[in-house]
Amino acid sequence: MFANEKAGDGRIPRESVAADEVVGFGGDVGFNCIGVGHVIQAKRLTKRYGDLVAVEDIDFSIARGEVVGFLGPNGAGKTTTMRMLTGFLPPTDGTALIAGHDMFSDPIAARRAIGYLPETPPLYPEMRVESFLAYVAKIKDVPHAERRAAVDRALARTALNDVRRQVIGTLSKGFRQRVGLAQAIVHNPPVLILDEPTAGLDPLQIREIRTLIAELTAPSQGDTQQTVILSTHILAEVDAICRRVILINQGRKVVDAPLSELTADGRTLDQVFTEHTASDAAFPLEAAIVSGPGGAS
Amino acid sequence: MRHVASVAGRELRSLFVSPVAYGVLSLFSVLAGMFFILDLSWFEQALLQLQQYPDQLAELNLNDLLLHEFYGSISVVLLFLIPGITMGLYTAEKANGTEELLLTSPLTIWDIVLGKFAAGAIFITALVAIVGLFASVLFIYGDPEVGKTTSGLLGLLLTGWTYVAIGGFASAITRSQIVAFLITLVVLVTLLLLPGISEFGIAGSGSGVAETLRWLSVQLHFDPLLNGLVDTADLAYFAVMIGSFLVVTKAAVESVRWR
Numbered sequence: 001m002f003a004n005e006k007a008g009d010g011r012i013p014r015e016s017v018a019a020d021e022v023v024g025f026g027g028d029v030g031f032n033c034i035g036v037g038h039v040i041q042a043k044r045l046t047k048r049y050g051d052l053v054a055v056e057d058i059d060f061s062i063a064r065g066e067v068v069g070f071l072g073p074n075g076a077g078k079t080t081t082m083r084m085l086t087g088f089l090p091p092t093d094g095t096a097l098i099a100g101h102d103m104f105s106d107p108i109a110a111r112r113a114i115g116y117l118p119e120t121p122p123l124y125p126e127m128r129v130e131s132f133l134a135y136v137a138k139i140k141d142v143p144h145a146e147r148r149a150a151v152d153r154a155l156a157r158t159a160l161n162d163v164r165r166q167v168i169g170t171l172s173k174g175f176r177q178r179v180g181l182a183q184a185i186v187h188n189p190p191v192l193i194l195d196e197p198t199a200g201l202d203p204l205q206i207r208e209i210r211t212l213i214a215e216l217t218a219p220s221q222g223d224t225q226q227t228v229i230l231s232t233h234i235l236a237e238v239d240a241i242c243r244r245v246i247l248i249n250q251g252r253k254v255v256d257a258p259l260s261e262l263t264a265d266g267r268t269l270d271q272v273f274t275e276h277t278a279s280d281a282a283f284p285l286e287a288a289i290v291s292g293p294g295g296a297s
Numbered sequence: 298m299r300h301v302a303s304v305a306g307r308e309l310r311s312l313f314v315s316p317v318a319y320g321v322l323s324l325f326s327v328l329a330g331m332f333f334i335l336d337l338s339w340f341e342q343a344l345l346q347l348q349q350y351p352d353q354l355a356e357l358n359l360n361d362l363l364l365h366e367f368y369g370s371i372s373v374v375l376l377f378l379i380p381g382i383t384m385g386l387y388t389a390e391k392a393n394g395t396e397e398l399l400l401t402s403p404l405t406i407w408d409i410v411l412g413k414f415a416a417g418a419i420f421i422t423a424l425v426a427i428v429g430l431f432a433s434v435l436f437i438y439g440d441p442e443v444g445k446t447t448s449g450l451l452g453l454l455l456t457g458w459t460y461v462a463i464g465g466f467a468s469a470i471t472r473s474q475i476v477a478f479l480i481t482l483v484v485l486v487t488l489l490l491l492p493g494i495s496e497f498g499i500a501g502s503g504s505g506v507a508e509t510l511r512w513l514s515v516q517l518h519f520d521p522l523l524n525g526l527v528d529t530a531d532l533a534y535f536a537v538m539i540g541s542f543l544v545v546t547k548a549a550v551e552s553v554r555w556r
Contacts, residue, residue, distance in 0.1 A: 086401040090554055112403040122398035124307075126314050138303045139402045183398070 039064045039191055039227045040085065044094035047080050047251075054080045055251045057094070062227055062244075064190070067217050069242030069259075070231040073277050077251040078231040079119060082195050085229070086116045099190050112141055115189040115226075119196050121180025125169030129160060129179055132168060133186050140187035154186040158212060174205035181212060185226070192216065192228045198237060206237075214241050235269045245269070249277045300404050304412025308386070309419060317385070318420070321378055325424050332370040333431045336363050359441040364432060365523050368449045371428050372519060375421070375457050376489065380481035382420060383464025384474045386413045387550065391472050396553065410547045414465055414539075421457035425450055445525035452522030455535040456515055460485055462542035469549040488515050 038061040045058040055077040062068055072078050083089040085096050087103045087110060096103040101110035124132055133151045142150045155161050158178045163171060168179060177197065184192060197213065198206040216226050232238060238245055238259065245262060247255035254276045255262070262272050312318040340363045347354045390396045399409055429450050435441050460481075467480035487494075491514035495507040511517060515538075518531040 083397075088397055088401050088554070108403045108405075111401055114401065116397070116401050118394060118397045120394040122393060122395040124311060124393055124395060126311050127307075131310075135303065135307050136398070136402075139300055139399070139404055141403050 037063050038097075039099055040229065041097040042081070042085065042094070043096065045081060045084050045091050045096060046093035047077075047084060047089065048092045053251055055084070055091075055248075058248065058251075058253050060246055060253065060256055062229065064227055065217065065225050066244055067213075067228045067230070067242050068244045068246055069238035070229050070246050070248070071235070071238060071255075071273065072231075072233065072248040074233060076248050076277075078233075078248065079195055080251075081248070082116075082193050082229070082231060086114055086193055087111050112187070113190050115184035115187065115192045117180045117184040117192075117194045117197055119199065121176055122183070123168045123176060123179055126167065128165055128167055129171075129182075130155070130164040132179070133182055136183045137186045140189075142187050150186050150188065153188075154182040157185060157215065158182040159208075174201055174208065177201060177205070177209060178212070181209070185216060190225075190227060192226045194228065194230045196231055196233075198232070198234065210237065210240050217241075235273055239269055247273065247276055298405070298407060298411070300408040301411045301415060304399075304404070304409055305415040305419070308413055308416035311389075312382075312416065312420065317381070321382055322423070322427075325374065325378060326427055328374050329371060329428055329431060332374070333367055336366045336370070339366070359435055359439050360445040360525070363435070364441060364446060364449055367431070368428070368453055368523055371453060372456055373489075375424070375453070375460060376485045377482070378424075379417075379421070379457065379460040380464050380467075380478045380485070383417055383461055383468055383481060384477040385468065386417065386465050387468040388472060388474045388477050400553070406547050406551050409550060410465075410543055414462060414543060414546075417461035417465060418458045421461055422454060425454045425457060428453060442525065445523075448522050448525050448527050451527070452519045455522075455532070456519050459515060459535055459538045459542075462539045462546070463488075466542045466546040466549065469546045488513065492516060 040060075040062040042058050042060050045055060046053075047055040058077075058081055070078055070082070080089065084091045085098070085103070087096075087107050090104065096110075098110040099113035101113065103110045127135070130151060133154055134147055137147045137150045137154075155164055158181050160175070160178055160182055163175060168176065171179065181194075181197065184194070194213070198209050201209065213228065213230065217228055230237075230242065242259060244258050245255060246253060255272065259269070263269060340359070343357060343362060344354070347357060387396075390399065432441070432446050432450070435446075463484055464477070464481040467484065468474075468477040471477050471480065491510050495510035495514075512534070518534040521528055521531055
């Protein structure tokens with residue numbers, strides 16, 4: 001926490017966490033006295049719309065460098081939870097800590113630490129890729145002197161160099177998704193929140209995006225190691241990139257475990273998913289249908 | 298407040314890569330030119346007709362007859378053009394999904410609201426500069442009063458900025474550009490008609506309600522500026538209008554959070 005405040009830009013100083021400490025949940029005491037090494041903490045996050053409960057009492061902590069698959073059937077509350085984590089929606093109850101900053105008492109510092117790709121990538125169709133990323137870097141408080149380098153790095157990491165001068169509106173869907181990913185990482189945030197990053201893409205593009213995300217979490221020199229929460233209802237995606245799974249159903253957390261543990265007894269993720277979403281679901285059939293494509297792929 | 302300029306800069310650039318800005322600028326130039334020529338020829342006629350009445354001819358001057366008319370017409374042109382400029386200010390962000398980007402970035406809502414207002418205000422300033430160009434031609438061939446000419450331009454500027462604040466609010470409360478355009482137009486026309494409404498209106502003239510309605514009218518505060526009278530009460534009116542509409546716009550932008 002103190003190291004954080006001294007840095008003053010909301011980013012976690014790299015030196016404060018040694019690489020080998022990342023694995024342990026309580027390893028790096030120096031960085032955060034509240035959440036001992038936890039970059040993302042959701043504390044009893046609840047969202048109600050009148051009588052309708054969208055999300056209730058979601059609690060979890062995610063350590064630096066983790067890649068967490070946020071699973072659940074459509075309408076389970078994945079997007080709502082992510083919107084609360086990013087500060088887009090205020091929770092009815094509970095709070096979220098991002099890199100040690102409370103999203104609701106210190107929103108500016110907390111938001112600075114987040115890269116967020118919403119379900120529909122937020123793009124200005126009339127802007128060029130390059131100038132769009134420069135604008136995002138600016139509003140994410142990247143200092144003027146570092147902005148050019150930040151844009152170049154984001155373009156390189158998302159393999160967008162060839163289209164940097166193109167107008168976003170003329171790009172294909174796969175490229176737009178990549179620009180969406182580039183705007184999420186341009187300020188090199190410690191936390192990445194991706195809401196269904198592969199929705200609506202063809203199999204080839206899906207593979208590209210997955211490779212990209214995998215690369216983001218294994219940083220090259222000079223990049224912050226990113227902690228990723230990725231929402232999806234495609235189970236194969238979780239299998240491919242995540243090491244931990246949080247499963248929510250009807251607004252409640254039902255599973256939170258390492259992927260290896262879930263599938264240790266020979267069960268497939270598909271079975272786990274069906275079991276937890278169908279057992280207490282009001283419409284078991286619907287949940288089963290939702291889990292269908294994941295099992296097939 | 299650090300990012301007002303960032304937001305305004307992006308907004309202006311987007312305005313100028315779309316045909317909207319150029320369309321509005323050229324349309325405005327053509328309309329302003331037509332009004333200018335019409336008012337000029339009308340002034341010429343008046344000049345000829347009054348040749349045999351020297352005492353009336355002496356009272357005839359460029360400001361009261363020509364510029365007054367010209368600025369008045371321009372204020373009406375602005376009333377119809379500005380809704381077109383402001384309709385996309387917030388609706389476009391909602392359509393692009395960039396609302397989510399802005400609200401999850403380390404920006405305050407005031408950065409967004411003031412940035413967008415500044416972009417619109419700068420555009421209007423460019424339009425008024427075109428008007429100033431027309432007016433300055435008169436200085437080459439005639440001898441208009443500098444004070445009245447500039448106070449009239451100031452009036453146009455403040456009127457335009459007020460319209461931008463109103464248009465921005467309309468854009469913030471809907472998802473549809475057309476709806477934003479129509480709301481703005483209706484509000485602006487109502488503001489124009491307020492003095493008339495207050496006279497014939499429900500409340501009866503002279504009453505408190507009628508006076509308030511009259512006070513709300515843009516025309517009432519624009520006219521003194523046209524006549525060269527710069528009164529702080531009128532300047533305060535524009536400040537109050539712009540300020541209040543920016544405050545409610547901020548609330549409207551914020552409302553996605555608690556809806």
